[in-house]
Amino acid sequence: MATKEPKVGPKIANFTHRVALCTTKDVVDQNGTMVLVRPAVAWLWAGIRQPRPSFMSPCGYTILEEADRVTHIITIRGSGGFEITSAAWVYETFLKSPPRWYKVLGFSDVDRWVRLTCRLVESSDTAQASHNELAAARQDVVL
Numbered sequence: 001m002a003t004k005e006p007k008v009g010p011k012i013a014n015f016t017h018r019v020a021l022c023t024t025k026d027v028v029d030q031n032g033t034m035v036l037v038r039p040a041v042a043w044l045w046a047g048i049r050q051p052r053p054s055f056m057s058p059c060g061y062t063i064l065e066e067a068d069r070v071t072h073i074i075t076i077r078g079s080g081g082f083e084i085t086s087a088a089w090v091y092e093t094f095l096k097s098p099p100r101w102y103k104v105l106g107f108s109d110v111d112r113w114v115r116l117t118c119r120l121v122e123s124s125d126t127a128q129a130s131h132n133e134l135a136a137a138r139q140d141v142v143l
Helices: none
Strands: 017-022 025-028 033-037 040-049 072-077 089-093 100-110 113-123 137-142
Touching: 017 072, 040 089
Parallel strands: none
Antiparallel strands: 017 040, 017 089, 025 033, 033 137, 040 072, 072 113, 089 100, 100 113
């Protein structure tokens, strides 16, 4: 009787990207203006692969792409103890390259890993960093 082959998952050596899983909150400030806040829930090591190219504008935003187009697959460990929500974002930092923001489109649990299907939204030196505190990005939406 043949033995079963073990499932081969991602290798720990592939987890070379430092990312923050973020959530989205709308906060009304003192002037009655709604601001968008994306606080970090957890900082993790992740493996990122790009099955499709992204089309970037000179300003650092993606263009000519549908909102549900998957451009990156981000793999993290599944033992984090947190739930991925529909309003989730991933913030990636680099030493020399500009930071990136990914919008999470969906996720799947595979063995001990969580695979996030994402769309690259922004890659720019002016991208606002994720904060653990309520630091807001002004959107100038008057309520």
